Amino acid sequence: MTNTTLLSSPLEAAHQKLGAKLVPFAGWNMPVQYSSIMDEHKSVRSSTGIFDISHMGQFIVTGAGAQAWLNTMLTNNIGKLAPGQGQYTLMLNEKGGVIDDLIAYRTGESAYFLVVNASMIDEDLAWLQQHLPADVTLENESPQWAGMAVQGPASADTFAKAFPNETLPPRNGIATTADGSIVCRTGYTGEDGFEFFSPAADGIAVWDKFLAAGAKPCGLGARDTLRLEMGYPLNGSDLSPERTPLEAGLGFFCDLSKPEFIGRETLVSQKADGLTTKLTAIQYTGKGAPPRAHYPVATPDGTTIGELASGALSPTLMTGIGMAYLPIEFAKIGTELQIDIRGRAFPAKVVKKPFHKPQ
Amino acid sequence: MSIPSDLRFLDSHEWVRLEGDTATVGISDHAQAELTDIVFVELPELERAADAGDPVAVVESVKAASDIYAPVAGEVIAVNSDLEADPALVNTDPYGNGWLFKLRVKNPEDVAALMDAAAYQSHIG
Incomplete structure (x- = not known):
């Protein structure tokens, strides 16, 4: 560019x-x-x-059918919002993969304010417009x-x-x-x-x-x-159209009791069958080179089992932290792993999110 | 921005101080200011032979990893192991305690062919 x-x-x-x-x-x-x-x-x-x-992008959704429609487009239950309240939610494709994560606020009886990722404004807008019913108005105010x-x-x-x-x-x-x-x-x-x-x-x-x-x-x-x-995902790094929010550890924001939303079937069957892959929080056990996206994640014997979706030196903890989609058997808290960087292995283990709890 | 007149420089912002056939290598004040927050330094192995332009070390800030190149051909005879505990020395004292490694150079005249302080000054603008 x-x-x-x-x-x-x-x-x-x-x-x-x-x-x-x-x-x-x-x-x-x-x-x-x-x-x-x-x-x-x-x-x-x-x-x-x-x-x-x-x-970041801002969309306004209004009209008699706004709530019912947004509930079919987004994973969280927007019916739980009173005017003046907001919630974190996700928009999925038909396979249950993540198109975008966003915050939806209810600003009036039938009015909603959506804040979406900058990189996804056009794609989100096209997807929403493609599914827009006659009794709902969608405006891009970005x-x-x-x-x-x-x-x-x-x-x-x-x-x-x-x-x-x-x-x-x-x-x-x-x-x-x-x-x-x-x-x-x-x-x-x-x-x-x-x-x-x-x-x-x-x-x-x-x-x-x-x-x-x-x-x-x-x-x-x-x-x-x-x-x-905080273990918050970044779309494009930790979220992708190939990964579901359940795999990303965002099940809390997916209301499977809703009768219908795009991607629901995949989530329901994943939940029934059990996950095979999970976005896993990994922290160094000592000092080391800052972990970064795409670095290989391996077991202590050197077998590569995935790559970092995100990684950084945590300025609060002063040690390496990262997240990776790993086979479920390696996602258990305390599992010993290593991050391979330029031929050197830095010992790490699976930890609970968040890496840091603010006071 | 400090640019000591007794040093030679690469356009990739390494500095070189030649004493006899020993060249001490670090990164310039300008480079450390651009990188900010140096949190990790990967140093070369002792006795490693390097050609001019070989990537031999890595300096990492929070945001990015930067390769450090051997300015001239030679053999690594010392590394600054203080940087393992305190990589921020590269930020606070880039021409002194923040040095990275020393080479026994093949041809000391290779160093004289590098940019002098005035040329480096105009290189960074």
Whole structure:
């Protein structure tokens, strides 16, 4: 991909002013880091960090049939949402493989706000449109919104300083501010925090307001290490059209008691037959080279049994962590493994997710 | 950005300090600043022979692994084992305690043919 085809965030000028290193990500020119991934990561774990998430997609679904239809398109039970509430959910193909993972919020009696992955906006939209009934309207509002994730144990204080007359919604909730922005009490770091969507033209002013209220700018590098410490999947790395959410360990977000949703049959039979493969959390038992995606995962005798879907040096634990789809017999907590890196083997074992539990 | 005038440089950002027939090799201040957060260094094996341009070490930041090349032909005669416990020395003292390895060079004049500080300065802009 050449630079000319990269999309620019409405916050790009703010990143350049801060001296961010910008890299191509999912077709966007996005900040990977400002100062240091390590420092940015630690700010989110100890105080407040702010991430540009303007690249993510926003869809509005409305109409009398919206709830019933979304329940056929998504794995979680959207009927459980009262207006003002949101849930993590997945959209599957006919084989039960993951097209995208997203958060669906109910914003009114028959109105929903979906936040999807940047790389999947076009594909998600095409898939949804292909299945759209006459009594439901689907709108892509992605270009209209600037998005910021403000995350960390002090993020509620940051919000109160930046917007003294507004109230944060409760965990997983969504609210609209007086000036027409949207605030969601969700995130991708495991910390308390919120995601704030403002009209694109107001983005930089809002970004600066959060910075003045104490949020430290953080890039995609820290976003990735933070989510991985929580064992949260990244679509395209840990999720794919060839893997089901049950294999990814996301069964909690799939309501098989719903009579119908795309991909359900595969999940029901996988559940009945038992899984043969599972996305497994792996942690080094000592020090070693940072594990990274596609490195081979082997048994202690050197037999390769899979490859890392994601991997990183955990800035909190200061050791290697990663996730890999492994045959189920190797997915048991405590199983000894090794990660092969450039001909050297680094001992590791299967651990329980999350790798790190925020305070 | 510091560029000591007594060193020679590669366009891949290694520096070389020649004393007799021993060349000490590290990465430049510019390179460590670009990489940030160096968390692991894989050093070459002692007595390994290398040609100029051979990848002999790896410096890893949180985000990426970068190959380090032998600047000239020679044999590895020492490695900086302090980096095993404290790889961040490459960030904090790139031309001093953050050195990577030493080569006994085949031809000391190979070092003189590398970029000097002024040429490296214009290389990194």
